[in-house]
Each structure stands twice: as structure tokens, then as C-alpha cells.
Amino acid sequence: MKLFYTPGACSLASHIVLRETGLPFDLVRVDLATGKTETGADFRAINPKGYVPALLLDDGQLLTENQVVLQYVADQAPGSHLAPEFGSLARYRLMEWLAFISTELHKGFGPLWNRQLPEVVYQLARERLANRFDYMERAVLGKDWLDGNHFSIADAYLFTVLSWTAYHRIDLSPWPNLLTFQQRVAVRPAVHAALKTEGLTPPG
Ligand SMILES: N[C@@H](CCC(=O)N[C@@H](CS)C(=O)NCC(=O)O)C(=O)O
Numbered sequence: 283m284k285l286f287y288t289p290g291a292c293s294l295a296s297h298i299v300l301r302e303t304g305l306p307f308d309l310v311r312v313d314l315a316t317g318k319t320e321t322g323a324d325f326r327a328i329n330p331k332g333y334v335p336a337l338l339l340d341d342g343q344l345l346t347e348n349q350v351v352l353q354y355v356a357d358q359a360p361g362s363h364l365a366p367e368f369g370s371l372a373r374y375r376l377m378e379w380l381a382f383i384s385t386e387l388h389k390g391f392g393p394l395w396n397r398q399l400p401e402v403v404y405q406l407a408r409e410r411l412a413n414r415f416d417y418m419e420r421a422v423l424g425k426d427w428l429d430g431n432h433f434s435i436a437d438a439y440l441f442t443v444l445s446w447t448a449y450h451r452i453d454l455s456p457w458p459n460l461l462t463f464q465q466r467v468a469v470r471p472a473v474h475a476a477l478k479t480e481g482l483t484p485p486g
Contacts, residue, residue: 283355284308284338286319286329289480290449292388293335295439296351297480301472302438303359309479348388349380352435363432372429379428379436386414387443394450408452419457426466433470441467445485 285300287293287309300307311320312334319325329336329344337345337354345351356364366372393399393407418440421428428436444464447454454461467473468484477484 283340283358284310286310286312286325286334286336286338287480288312288314288334290445290482291334292348292439292442294445294476294480294482295348295435295442296335296337296355297476298438298441298470298473299352299355299364299435301476302364302433302470303355303362305355305359348439349377349384352380352439353377356435364435364438366429366434376429376434376436379434380439383436383439383443387411387418387440390414391443391446391450394446408450411452412456415454415457415460419459422459422463433467437463437467438473441473445482448485 283300283305285293285296285307287297288311291314297309312318312325313320314334317325317332319328326332328338329346331346333346335346335348335351337351339345345354353365356362357368360367365376390407390411393403394411397404427433428440441464444454444460454464464485468477468486474484
């Protein structure tokens with residue numbers, strides 16, 4: 283497997299999960315600003331969607347979309363408990379988290395990356411995110427991980443989107459459970475290694 287990634291982007295979740303599985307994989311860095319890979323290739327020729335993550339499978343097929351890439355990688359290493367068995371209710375609960383993190387949190391950050399938008403749009407996006415953080419704060423109360431027992435792909439994805447709060451100067455102290463969740467994830471060896479490889483500083 284070969285992961286096309288951009289340092290600090292949502293592809294960090296797939297990078298973390300690949301490391302958590304212990305399976306062999308390669309990384310190819312993508313510069314989203316120029317649309318070139320680290321070898322100078324045109325990224326759109328590889329992934330016409332033009333965004334990361336993109337996972338090149340060993341048979342030459344390309345898999346995209348965070349929710350799907352994460353599940354695919356987890357299913358390659360069932361013993362790592364990164365996702366419950368397909369078909370179980372627990373799996374649907376995990377997919378529910380993935381959908382929430384993707385559509386409410388990940389995409390909730392969308393307007394914050396575009397400073398050309400009017401201030402009112404920017405502020406509304408921040409308020410909406412704060413509202414979603416309120417929900418997450420209660421969701422992680424008294425639990426180490428979103429699924430309760432095991433670190434899962436949803437935790438890797440949540441950790442990744444929470445890391446963007448530092449960039450946008452969103453103070454997480456009103457959400458202490460989310461802060462401790464971040465710390466709990468950051469100390470995992472696979473997470474530490476992924477952050478280091480991408481040249482990122484652990485939160486805190
Ligand atoms: N629908 C995609 C969106 C992925 C996405 O938003 N990727 C961002 C980085 S976090 C990106 O590569 N943006 C560049 C672009 O959209 O051109 C998914 O869920 O995987």
C-alpha cells in the first residue's frame with residue numbers, strides 16, 4: 283500500500299492507522315498548493331479528485347475518501363482492533379462516528395481555511411464547530427476511546443481534526459475531555475511516529 287499524504291492534513295489519520303496496523307506501506311508526500319507529488323508527478327493524474335488521502339493498493343487500484351481508506355486499512359489487520367467486524371452493530375456505530383467526524387468536524391473547519399470569506403461566515407463556522415465540540419466533550423466523558431474499549435480509526439480521525447484547532451487558535455480548554463483525549467492519543471507510539479515523519483509537533 284502507498285499513501286499519498288500532505289503533512290498535517292486529514293491524511294494524517296490514515297497515516298496513523300497504517301502505523302497502528304504494523305503492515306508495510308510507503309508514503310508519498312503531496313504538495314496541495316502545486317498539485318505535485320514529492321517526485322514531481324502531477325497528483326491529479328494519480329487522483330483526479332486532487333485531494334488527500336489517496337491509497338494506492340497493491341493491485342494498482344486507488345482508494346479515496348477518509349472514511350473508506352481508514353476502514354480498508356483497519357480491515358487489513360483485524361487483530362489490531364482498529365474497527366469492529368463488518369456487519370456488527372459496533373461497526374455501524376464506528377461508521378456513525380466516522381460520518382460525524384467527516385461531515386460535522388472535518389468539513390466544519392472548511393470555512394476557517396478560507397480567509398477571503400466574510401468575517402460573519404468565519405465566526406458562524408467557529409460557533410458551529412464549538413457546538414459540535416460540546417457534543418464530543420460529552421461523548422468522550424469517562425471513556426478512553428470513542429468505542430469505549432479499543433483505540434479505533436475514529437479516534438485517529440478525531441485526533442487529526444482536533445489538531446487543526448492549534449492552527450486556527452481555537453482554545454480547547456472549555457473542552458477538558460477533548461484535551462485529555464488529545465494527550466492520550468498523542469502518546470501512542472504509532473501517533474508519535476506519524477507526527478514525527480510529517481514534521482509535526484505533538485499537541486500540548
Ligand atoms: N471527501 C474527502 C475530502 C478530503 C479532504 O478534504 N482533503 C483535503 C486535506 S484535509 C485536501 O486534500 N484538500 C485539497 C483539495 O480539496 O483540493 C475525504 O473525506 O477524504
